[in-house]
Amino acid sequence: METTIQKNGNQVVALFKGRLDTAAAVTTAEEVKPLMEAANSEIILDCSQLEYISSSGLRIFLSIRKEAAAHGSKVIVRNISADIRQVFMMTGFISLFEIQ
């Protein structure tokens, strides 16, 4: 699992690559910390190369959303696969995130 963060003006993009499972979650949680500090930004969680998301991964996404809201930022989940969209739906989180 690899997470790359790029800042582009008012936008912060996190690109997730691989499987965000329980084992990868600890490292990923560390890697996304800069997102939590981004104030008044648009945070894009680019999932185009994300193959799988576990509950731990969902918790990371929820933390990002919570911190972003506290800092006046907005989170957009982008390019999720059909499988991951289904995970968002089955758990009832589909109405919480802006998914593009």
Place this chain on the structure above:
Amino acid sequence: MEGLDLHCQMLVEDYREAQPVLERMKTEVLAMLREALDRNGLVVTAVEARVKTEESLAGKLALKGAKYATLSDITDLVGARIITFYTDDVDRIASMAEQLFDIDWQNSVDKRKLHQLDSFGYNSLHYICRLPGYEYRFELQLRTTLQHAWAAINHDTGYKSGVEIPREYIRQLNRLAGMLEMADDEFSRIRTEINDYRRRVQQLVQNGKLDDVLLDGDTFRSYLQARPLEALNKRIAAINQAEIQEVPLIRYLRVLKALGCETLGDVSRLIRKYEDDAYRLARHQLGNTDLDIISSAVGLQNICIVCILSTGGGKIGLERLFDALNGHNSQNEALAALTYEQASNLPFMNK
């Protein structure tokens, strides 16, 4: 300082020396006001403060400098202003200020009470306040947004700058002041009525008279406070021993209306009618996964899915549901097809 006599020039010199103290006082007053507003849950249009500029002070001294023996006789070197939405809030914030600061009642003015019965004009509450540790007093102005708009426009016309303007224009400005005063009162009255309506709705919800309550954003929120979906969500959470994350459900309001719910009674019946099948759907979807976190929306989401499929809405109905919940997206069609397929073996589809 041109044109000022020696006494006034000395006051300006004192002002220059006092500026750091005045700036500190301004910052402290502003912080105290913001903190107190927050603590009292008072939402306002603006909270602002300023230190009087040297130019403005010189102008004041040129007009009435002899009135001030020392700099501390001038009460508006620091000025703070709170602009409220409603007239009632001016009084609420005045009480708050009375607890925060020592009020110099002799010099404080409630301009709202100064008007003659047959005149209108500037309405505002001016408190002259003391803050412990400072020798200078400061002025706190409290006014509504409409009063502020009138005062700002009136000031822009030059009415108070000493420039003579025809009486007809003054009359027109005062006419507007009267109209804005009426508008302020109306806004306050409407807010009171809305609050009464909310209390009545809560009472009806508490008494279970759900058929008497039309479904709208306010009533839906009141209804959700009774946690009508908690039992279903807990059943679903038990499938994988999952934790439940609370999320807002307001997006479902539009969906419930589209499903024909007109009153809270309709929503309640919808939940009761479909909750078992909603649970079965969740068990079918989550049972084969190790997902141990769900949102508090999952129960209502599944109720909507079951309702759509049970009433022949099919894949298109589901696609519309996901569009409503998540915005229109080309992938919603595939998600609708997958959900339809998952549900196809469940009993409610074959009734």
